[in-house]
Amino acid sequence: MNDKLKRTTILNISYINTNFTHFLKIIQARINNRENTFIATVNPEIAYYAHQNPKYQSIINDADFVTPDGIGIIKAAQIIHQPIQSRITGFDVFKAILAWGSQNHKSAYFAGAKPNVIADLKAVLKDEYPGIKISGIRDGYFQDNQVVADEINATHPDMVFLALGSPKQEEFIHQYRHINNGLWIGLGGSFDVLSGNTQRAPQFWINHHLEWLYRLLKEPSRLPRIMVIPKYLKLVRKSK
Numbered sequence: 172m173n174d175k176l177k178r179t180t181i182l183n184i185s186y187i188n189t190n191f192t193h194f195l196k197i198i199q200a201r202i203n204n205r206e207n208t209f210i211a212t213v214n215p216e217i218a219y220y221a222h223q224n225p226k227y228q229s230i231i232n233d234a235d236f237v238t239p240d241g242i243g244i245i246k247a248a249q250i251i252h253q254p255i256q257s258r259i260t261g262f263d264v265f266k267a268i269l270a271w272g273s274q275n276h277k278s279a280y281f282a283g284a285k286p287n288v289i290a291d292l293k294a295v296l297k298d299e300y301p302g303i304k305i306s307g308i309r310d311g312y313f314q315d316n317q318v319v320a321d322e323i324n325a326t327h328p329d330m331v332f333l334a335l336g337s338p339k340q341e342e343f344i345h346q347y348r349h350i351n352n353g354l355w356i357g358l359g360g361s362f363d364v365l366s367g368n369t370q371r372a373p374q375f376w377i378n379h380h381l382e383w384l385y386r387l388l389k390e391p392s393r394l395p396r397i398m399v400i401p402k403y404l405k406l407v408r409k410s411k
């Protein structure tokens with residue numbers, strides 16, 4: 172990691188501590204140079220899981236960039252008195268890289284989400300990001316990872332977008348990233364959002380750090396996942 176980016180370590184995970192525009196410039200340059208790049212977007216739930224699972228922790232530590240995705244990580248940085256400049260979400264990186272990739276005719280492989288979501292995503296990509304060359308696009312409920320890896324290997328895309336949820340997407344990237352140089356990023360539920368199947372919180376909720384509450388109200392089944400946030404913050408306080 173000799174990219175000179177400032178990093179802040181919380182519970183053994185080193186998050187980039189920069190602004191969105193600067194980060195994007197670094198990623199674009201790396202894609203242009205076909206540098207092998209793994210971005211992990213980590214929220215408190217993922218950080219907590221990593222803390223309990225050393226193998227997953229080492230996978231996250233293998234990423235070239237870990238972005239602070241979630242207000243809970245920003246809060247944790249304040250607790251340890253090492254503030255992080257900006258939250259950087261997977262969804263925002265995804266949209267920005269697609270827009271830039273469309274202008275620059277980059278190729279991309281997409282795997283993740285349910286078949287109906289992928290059908291809608293194809294339409295959105297065609298309409299809103301017409302310059303992207305789709306080297307492959309499929310849902311995330313495949314049985315054989317190797318089949319997907321072979322498709323990526325054969326089509327040699329500039330960017331691989333995986334929306335399989337955590338830890339699956341990071342495990343996949345860790346296992347296969349060396350078959351193709353370029354960007355690899357795990358995007359959680361981002362295909363659901365970009366395709367219009369799930370709504371991201373309105374800006375007001377995001378600005379008031381309440382995106383987690385909005386998601387909970389829309390999807391009450393997320394409660395056990397949200398409950399990890401206070402547990403994570405407790406661990407951070409203890410680690411001080």
Ligand code: UDP
Pocket residue numbers: 282283284285310311312334335336337339358359360361362363
């Ligand atoms: N998913 C998938 N394959 C699986 C399990 C999940 O493609 O075997 C997809 C799921 O359809 C959803 C995404 O992974 O699109 C996970 O979304 P979630 O909301 O859990 O992610 P978050 O944004 O909270 O990290």
